[in-house]
Amino acid sequence: MxxxxxxxxxxxxxxxxxxxxxxxxxxxxxxxxxxxxxxxxxxxxxxxxxxxxxxxxxxxxxxxxxxxxxxxxxxxxxxxxxxxxxxxxxxxSEIEFAKRYTAAKTICITGSNGKSTISMLTYHILKKAGLNVGLAGNIGHSFAAQVADRHYDWYVLEISSFMLDDMYEFKADIAVLLNITPDHLDRYDYKIENYAASKMRIVQNQTAADVFVYCADDEETKKALQAVNIQAKQYPFSIIEKVEPGAYLEENTIYINTQLNNKLTMSISDLALQGKHNIYNSMASGIVAKVLELRNETIRESMGDFKNIDHRLEFVAKISDVTYINDSKATNVNSTWYALESVNTDVVLIMGGVDKGNDYTMLKDLVKSKVKAIICLGKDNKRIHEAFEDDVEVIVNTFSAEEAVQVAYHLAKKGSTVLLSPACASFDLFKNYEDRGNQFKAAVKEL
The missing domain is CATH 3.40.50.720 (NAD(P)-binding Rossmann-like Domain)
Incomplete structure (x- = not known):
């Protein structure tokens, strides 16, 4: 044959x-x-x-x-x-192809921001609870290669909109949608609704036996939900209102409730991941863990001892009372917003690279209130200058990580933070965001 x-x-x-x-x-x-x-x-x-x-x-x-x-x-x-x-x-897509050859259940995580963090956190919780689980998709080793070589009962898959666009028969057993904010709009005719429709493919083919977890506070998600008929059992999470079943925040305590009478509570001060956006991340992973009926004690322990991924708000060093943070994975404006929101000092911000049709408006208030200088790291920084010239006294162009760090060292005052959070892709000067982050870290260590 x-x-x-x-x-x-x-x-x-x-x-x-x-x-x-x-x-x-x-x-x-x-x-x-x-x-x-x-x-x-x-x-x-x-x-x-x-x-x-x-x-x-x-x-x-x-x-x-x-x-x-x-x-x-x-x-x-x-x-x-x-x-x-x-x-x-x-x-x-590779994800569609690989799923044909495995009976493993899938937890599929998508969203414009936070999906790597939540994928890692969810994987960490499941592994700690003793489940036979793999991690794949946009993170770690290829899903198809793992299906070829290994046998897992569960997979945590980080899934991008580009992967979703080429998925047809694929079904997520548990689908998680974190947020929808403008990203990659160059691939979607610069229309947020096209991008949102792509993200909503995460629920396609789901049945009443499946689960859909989403952020009830996200405006674009709420709009996108109206256009889709969802069959799966829904668990929203919110820090604004009380939602049950689902997860919510009340007086610095997270409440997660997916079934009657077995609520998980956890103080946000005990979470390994700090900052408002990480409350959402912990809630989403917590709901998945509760849906799988893992023990509250295991979930609490895992959410308390988790180590975040490299290049995502990664502490590099403190030199002469200035903190250096590597957030090279922030390849869109919303990620940079989250990074600025989680820093509580004055900031020297290193940003720039390949602009994907970015709208910097959402950063303006945070830049005005926190950012003392912007150091552009990229070949073409015109749009950053145009966006922030009225908000920041100093905007400097640099063309290497080493040069950017040297300039930051001279501009930063004691007690402030030098934050690499580019809001752009890295391909103009670097191989990828990891290369950019590693060069930044190496340059800081040379100071």
Whole structure:
């Protein structure tokens, strides 16, 4: 019998993982990347004897596929994707593909901000409670590679809107939507409603046996909910009003209630993650844990001893009474808003990079009240200057992490905070946000 041909577009973590699973499932596999392939991934493909090409997409080798798994980073407007769609060839995400080959239950977390933190926190709680759980999606190792190699009963999946756009049959057993704020609007015709519709795909195919967790305080989520018929059992969370079942805040105590008579309470001062936005994060993970009927004691313990991910409000050093914080993962305006909101001192803010159609208006009040200087770190900083020239006395351009840190060192006064929270993507000067964060940390340690 002739093998079905599976083509993978993109040879990063998700693409190479999908290739591995496709090979294991007996497909004839070909991998194509329009850019260069990293040495480590190239070595993986060579070891598996999977043919591949880089720096091009050869149509003759792609348009004969039975199905195509596309990396989330490749836009639907890419010529090769348009050609596939015109030929009627199915184009899906790695998440959609991998789910076909596992009976594991999935906890799927999406939102413009906080999804990495909540994915890690939820994984931490479940692991500590003794569940056999994997972590995948936008974080950690590829979902497809884990389905090929390991056996988990549960997966915590961090899912971006780009992944959701290529998901059709996939169903989340527990879906979590944290918030919807303008991000990646360049992929959605600069319309927030298109982006919101993409995020709402997290509930598609859910039944009454499934669970949907969402933020009742988020305006765009409330709007988006009106356009969708949700079958799943709903658990909202709020710090403004009392919601039951669900989670709410009252006098510095979180209450989480998913079933009668077994409420979890926890003082916010006992949470490992501090700051208003992290109350939401802890509530969302807490609801998931309660839905799974984990013990209150385990949940409390896990929410109290969790260590946050690198590059997300990560303390780097205190030098001459100035605190340096690495929030390189803040690649959109809303993330930077959260970062500024959680710092209680004067701030020297390092921001900039590849602007994704950002609207900086939401930062203006916080910048006026807290930010004493802005250090731009990027090739084109015109829009940052235009947005904040009336709000901040000093705006300086820099073109390397080392230069930005040196300038910050001279501008920061005792007792203040130097905060790297770019609100932009990193690809103009760095490989990715991790590279940007690591270069920042290295430069701070050189002071």
């Amino acid at each position: 002739e093998k079905k041909r599976m083509v993978i577009l993109g040879a990063g973590e998700s693409g190479v993982g999908a290739a591995k699973l496709a090979q294991k499932q007996g497909f004839e596999v070909f991998v194509s990347d329009f850019g260069g392939i990293a040495d480590a991934y190239k070595a993986d493909l060579q070891r598996m004897n999977i043919p591949f090409e880089e720096n091009q997409h050869t149509e003759a080798l792609i348009l004969n596929a039975a199905e195509v798994v596309k990396s989330p980073g490749i836009p639907p407007k890419a010529p090769i994707v348009k050609a596939l769609v015109e030929k009627g060839i199915s184009v899906i």
